[in-house]
Amino acid sequence: MDVPQPAVERLVPFAGHPAVVGVVPGQPELVVRTALAWAQASATALHLAYVDTQRYVVEEHADGSVRHAALDPDTSDDGWQRVERELREQVAAVVGTTSVPWTLHYLAGRPDRALTHLARAVDAAVIVVGTRAPGAASRFRELVEGSVAVHLAHHQHRPVLTVPLGVVDWSQTRSPW
Known part of the structure; x- marks a missing residue:
């Protein structure tokens, strides 16, 4: 089976199609502010998403949401709710009273x-992600796991709009280059 390739006919128009934005706890607000500016310019919505790598997908739904469970069955299964609440507050503080509609998705x-x-x-026109914070730990993690932006591209x-x-x-x- 051939993998569908990027092509002009697969281009999703920016106007009227949302942006998907990768967010993480404590992330600098520059990522959300950049996506917010894009959404205002294209008169559309934002679908912000945190992907918890310590959880796995049990079921994917047509609206992009998922039912998920902890990788480790011995851990408390309610910690993710605190993270989701904190992320919602973090995003709300940045988006504020703008007229851009947004939704936060907790994925796995x-x-x-x-x-x-x-x-x-959600038939998004673009995916917005930030780069990793500088530092040896981040460089090592990227070496082992790879860059999310590169994998997406x-x-x-x-x-993929990558915010430095x-x-x-x-x-x-x-x-050397």
Whole structure:
């Protein structure tokens, strides 16, 4: 079976189609503010999503939501509700009283797959994600897990808007290019 490839006929118009936005607890507000500016410019909604990698998908629904469960059956199963509540407050503080409608989705599993599923379900025009915070731990994690933005760019057809959250001085890099 051939994998559908990006093509002009698969382009989702920006106007009237929402953006899917990857969010994480404590993330700088720049990611949500960038998505908010995009939504205001294209007169559309935001579907913000946190993907809990410590949970797995039990059932996917047509609206992009999922029923999920903890990977470790011995852990308390209510901690995710606190995280969801905190994220909702974090997003509400940034979106404020703007006229942009938004929804927060609590997803599970691999971030690239979960965001792709949600984007497909809501017919999103774009997926917005932030880069990882700078630091050795983040670089190691990205080396092991890979970049969500790169995985999204290589495994689905929607444009991926990557918001830089930290930059490295060119003179400090060791790469030859």
